[in-house]
Amino acid sequence: MKIGLVLILFITAVVNRSIAQDYFSYRSSLHLKQSVGINLPITKLLKGIPTDRLIHHSDLSDYVQALSATYFWNKRWGATISFQVVSENDYEDPDRFNQSIIEEFEKNYYITIDAISNSRNFYPSGGDFNQISMGVTYRIEKNRLFVYPKLSAIFNSIQTESKNINLKEKNSNNILTVNYDCGKKVSNYLSVSPGAIFGYKITKWLYATADVQFAYSKPNLVYTKTTTNVVTNAVNKEEIRYDQSLVGFSVGAGLTFALFHRKMN
Amino acid sequence: MSYKKIILILFVPFLLQVIIACCECENTLRTLNFTNKSILLDNLDHSGSEIKFSATNTVVKEAYGIYVRVLREEVSFYDPIKSLSLQGAYACSCVEDIRYLPKENVTSVQVLTLRDFDTNHPTNSDVTSLFKAFEQGNAHYEIKYTPIVDYFDLLNKTHYNYGVEGISFDIFLLTPPSVASSQQFMVRMTLSDGRIIEGVTPLVELI
Numbered sequence: 001m002k003i004g005l006v007l008i009l010f011i012t013a014v015v016n017r018s019i020a021q022d023y024f025s026y027r028s029s030l031h032l033k034q035s036v037g038i039n040l041p042i043t044k045l046l047k048g049i050p051t052d053r054l055i056h057h058s059d060l061s062d063y064v065q066a067l068s069a070t071y072f073w074n075k076r077w078g079a080t081i082s083f084q085v086v087s088e089n090d091y092e093d094p095d096r097f098n099q100s101i102i103e104e105f106e107k108n109y110y111i112t113i114d115a116i117s118n119s120r121n122f123y124p125s126g127g128d129f130n131q132i133s134m135g136v137t138y139r140i141e142k143n144r145l146f147v148y149p150k151l152s153a154i155f156n157s158i159q160t161e162s163k164n165i166n167l168k169e170k171n172s173n174n175i176l177t178v179n180y181d182c183g184k185k186v187s188n189y190l191s192v193s194p195g196a197i198f199g200y201k202i203t204k205w206l207y208a209t210a211d212v213q214f215a216y217s218k219p220n221l222v223y224t225k226t227t228t229n230v231v232t233n234a235v236n237k238e239e240i241r242y243d244q245s246l247v248g249f250s251v252g253a254g255l256t257f258a259l260f261h262r263k264m265n
Numbered sequence: 266m267s268y269k270k271i272i273l274i275l276f277v278p279f280l281l282q283v284i285i286a287c288c289e290c291e292n293t294l295r296t297l298n299f300t301n302k303s304i305l306l307d308n309l310d311h312s313g314s315e316i317k318f319s320a321t322n323t324v325v326k327e328a329y330g331i332y333v334r335v336l337r338e339e340v341s342f343y344d345p346i347k348s349l350s351l352q353g354a355y356a357c358s359c360v361e362d363i364r365y366l367p368k369e370n371v372t373s374v375q376v377l378t379l380r381d382f383d384t385n386h387p388t389n390s391d392v393t394s395l396f397k398a399f400e401q402g403n404a405h406y407e408i409k410y411t412p413i414v415d416y417f418d419l420l421n422k423t424h425y426n427y428g429v430e431g432i433s434f435d436i437f438l439l440t441p442p443s444v445a446s447s448q449q450f451m452v453r454m455t456l457s458d459g460r461i462i463e464g465v466t467p468l469v470e471l472i
Contacts, residue, residue, distance in 0.1 A: 172327040231397075
């Protein structure tokens with residue numbers, strides 16, 4: 001009860017202060033923001049099958065926005081570029097892929113698994129950042145409170161791995177080779193992302209922000225599973241498609257440094 | 266003392282070292298001829314993850330193979346006439362390369378059964394097509410079975426620096442008999458000089 005009372009008093013004080021002072025609005029032309037948050041999936045890319053473990057992606061993930069820079073060229077409109085690192089919560093190690101293969105085949109086969117290439121040697125197009133976004137931001141400010149609706153295009157990079165598996169049949173000369181290959185080490189796809197930044201101006205230079213962002217994308221990852229019977233040379237190819245539409249939203253919080261204050265029209 | 270003399274004195278140990286270390290490498294490539302002498306065979310058990318010699322000569326029939334070792338012998342040494350106009354190379358050490366050339370070619374390799382294999386292959390039948398040679402590359406996944414008729418070209422190749430002690434390869438029974446039986450196989454090589462060399466496996470129980 002006491003905590004609730006203190007909270008109401010605090011909010012009242014903040015709102016009063018916001019209404020009373022309007023000297024911060026529409027002044028800064030460059031915002032540099034850092035934030036952290038979480039990506040929550042509405043639809044999922046991963047299917048719960050062994051090849052999931054070859055894709056460096058998590059449907060539920062954390063993100064660190066290392067830098068988001070917004071330049072306002074007038075009072076209302078700005079252009080934003082952001083660099084984010086997205087975690088791979090579900091992706092632990094290729095050993096999990098190996099384990100799923102072992103569980104599937106160990107009853108009848110001796111198993112040897114080779115990585116054709118370790119995708120850790122390859123980097124996505126954005127360097128260490130697996131998400132780069134660009135977009136436009138609209139500015140609505142009222143004293144210390146503000147909301148910035150925005151529309152972004154996000155360039156996502158997913159690293160993928162390929163695997164070769166030898167299955168030597170127990171008590172037999174029969175050997176199968178199974179190859180999982182995605183064709184490319186890094187798969188890039190685009191997301192369309194409307195969202196908004198809500199915030200409070202702590203000082204003229206420093207803002208506290210909360211981000212909400214929706215994202216829609218349609219990645220087109222295709223793994224080809226090629227099974228070759230070494231004895232008969234019979235080849236069987238099977239496509240495993242990761243091409244479902246991805247919808248999700250992210251929420252986060254951070255700090256913005258507002259620079260280059262001047263009167264804007 | 267002028268600076269030229271100082272430089273000369275500093276160079277003397279270096280020049281001495283070069284003169285002492287150098288030797289003449291007359292011809293670093295020697296050519297040897299070898300001939301195929303005999304064949305040794307053993308039974309292989311491929312029922313596990315690795316290929317093993319069968320200690321008991323009892324092998325699951327779907328996992329049977331034959332280890333083939335062709336024994337060779339050096340028969341001649343080719344010493345080229347030294348050129349009058351060209352000098353040999355000079356180096357601080359000479360490494361000799363040896364090229365091994367087959368004296369005769371292997372023209373065919375046959376696998377024969379010395380017991381009744383099945384209803385279609387009685388004793389002394391040619392069962393070569395039922396076996397294939399096993400090849401593995403550097404990586405685990407570079408594996409293949411090659412028909413024996415395509416494989417024996419390997420035996421005729423010139424090779425370098427591997428010696429003439431012999432060459433070995435594994436062949437595996439990929440079409441086993443339908444019932445368990447006691448078997449024995451012979452591998453016969455026909456050579457281009459008219460000779461035939463043969464080897465016989467130990468008796469094996471295919472279960």
